[in-house]
Amino acid sequence: xAAIPVEGTREEFAEFEQFVRDSTSTFCIxxxxxxxxxxxxxxxxxxxxxxxCRLAGVAGLAHQYCDPDPQKTKYRIGSTAREVLDxxxxxxxxxxxxxxxxx
Numbered sequence: 210x211a212a213i214p215v216e217g218t219r220e221e222f223a224e225f226e227q228f229v230r231d232s233t234s235t236f237c238i239x240x241x242x243x244x245x246x247x248x249x250x251x252x253x254x255x256x257x258x259x260x261x262c263r264l265a266g267v268a269g270l271a272h273q274y275c276d277p278d279p280q281k282t283k284y285r286i287g288s289t290a291r292e293v294l295d296x297x298x299x300x301x302x303x304x305x306x307x308x309x310x311x312x
Contacts, residue, residue, distance in 0.1 A: 240311045243259060244276055248276075
C-alpha cells in the first residue's frame, strides 16, 4: 500500500474523515469551502483531490478550493498591492462568496 505523502497516520486520517462525516450531518452542512488549491495539492505530490473534497463528493455536498492559484494571483490584472501581499484577504472573500451562494 502506498504511503500517504503528508504528515499523519492512516488512523488519524480515518478519525478526521469520521469527524467530517459526523459534522456534516450534525450541523446540516451543505458545502465545504477548503483553504487549499489544486496547485498546492500538486506541490505536495497529491495527484487526486483532497480528503475534504472526496468526502464532500461522497456526501453529495458542494466543494470549493478557496486558495487562489499562486501563479494566477501573482500577476492578476487589477490586483491591489495589498491583495498580492496578503492573499489571505482573497481567500476570505472566496469563502464568504461560497457560503452566500449556498445560503
